[in-house]
Amino acid sequence: MRKLLWVLLIAVLALGAAACGDDDGDEGAASTPATSTTADLGLLTPGTLSVASDIPYQPFEFFDPGSTEAKGFDVDLVTAIAGTLGITDVQFVDQSFDSIILSIKQGRFDMSASSWTITPERAKEVAFGDPYFSANQAILVQEDSTVASLDDLEGKKIGAQRATVGADLAATVPGAEVLRYESADDAFNALAQGRVEAAITDYPVVAYASAQKPTLKVAAEVPGNLALGLMFPKENAALLEAFNTGLETIKADGTYDEIYAKWFGEAPAS
Template structure:
């Protein structure tokens, strides 16, 4: 019995080392560093306070890195550059309120979702647009390569039912709406709330466009890193740390 207990203990310790410990084999581009790509203009998930990137994703990835015995290092870039950066090995992971889609799963692997979001429609307060069905024949602004871009393209533009204007940031799309260059913006709900609060005369339609799940992107084939991040993420979810971080930034309505 004692021998069995010792064997079990050794196996458990070995498992923990594999899951969380710093290992001899390098699985990140910089030893001891977890480099993550984001687009820090997506509050409350990632945004700047002074010269520091903060937000839901920033806090979660920092805790994941700590569990892996690493330090998180951010690389801020255009959203459309994040997946190519992960694929090429310029960064270890992508985390930017990134929605899991079938198209993205073809080129990167994802962890389990850590949060859910929804796409909403921003319009001017006097706009006749009342819901998704009213977007036909309109010019819609989106952030380039986001799910808002994908869904509007698939649902409306490819069918010849609407026009699309793509912008590098959600803030740029909202400014185009304020200036009357477009009729509506389709974007994630939480940043939408921030942008509307900063610009008078805008509103978020009560009808959501689509719901989605956010996860962390890892290069295909880097199974060891994916498994380590997944194990750490699951511990944070089960302990309630992830929800605590989300609740800190997104108040219950």
């Protein structure tokens, strides 16, 4: 028994050492291309762009089953812009949505791309790049629901993801009870279960969910085109400026339209 414990202990230590070794290797490899091009962008790890994102939020950011590679509109967009800046290593890191603003403030990530609606409250805490997408909020309901507008939800239960604009919008409905979930998918699931009357979030996400789940449909869009922006710590203006320039570049050379068409099936209304 004693011997077994020793063997286990040594195995664990060896594993730990191996893991650390791997990390060192990665950093070494990543820092090699950290040439002068990215040195002035103030990245936490030169040559690597760390991006906080609440995954999944289809089709903006999600994992395919069995994959740890983030994909989606935001991922392609950030990767493309980073490419114009000479950054080839873009790391999307899954974080819970309501924790990201604090993490960005504390400088734990270079930036966040998580289909952030630019709001005055958020802009007080962090900096936003130029808008890269504009979207309405939309109401998702069960197939047989008669809800056709926000007013129809008076006094009803509405599901939304914690800390989102959708949750704030739901809270403005008179008498409505807002149930705040960890993720948009949790809210959609609660809707499918009949625990809430409707779920509210960004239109593209609602449209995507209704296409994936035949028992759910889009009841209505809530007018008020909200702008989405990439999020940066206020301290790193250089990176924000570089990304604004990069966004211009990929809009000008058609890359943006390609990415848009890839995820939303149509060219953006300009």
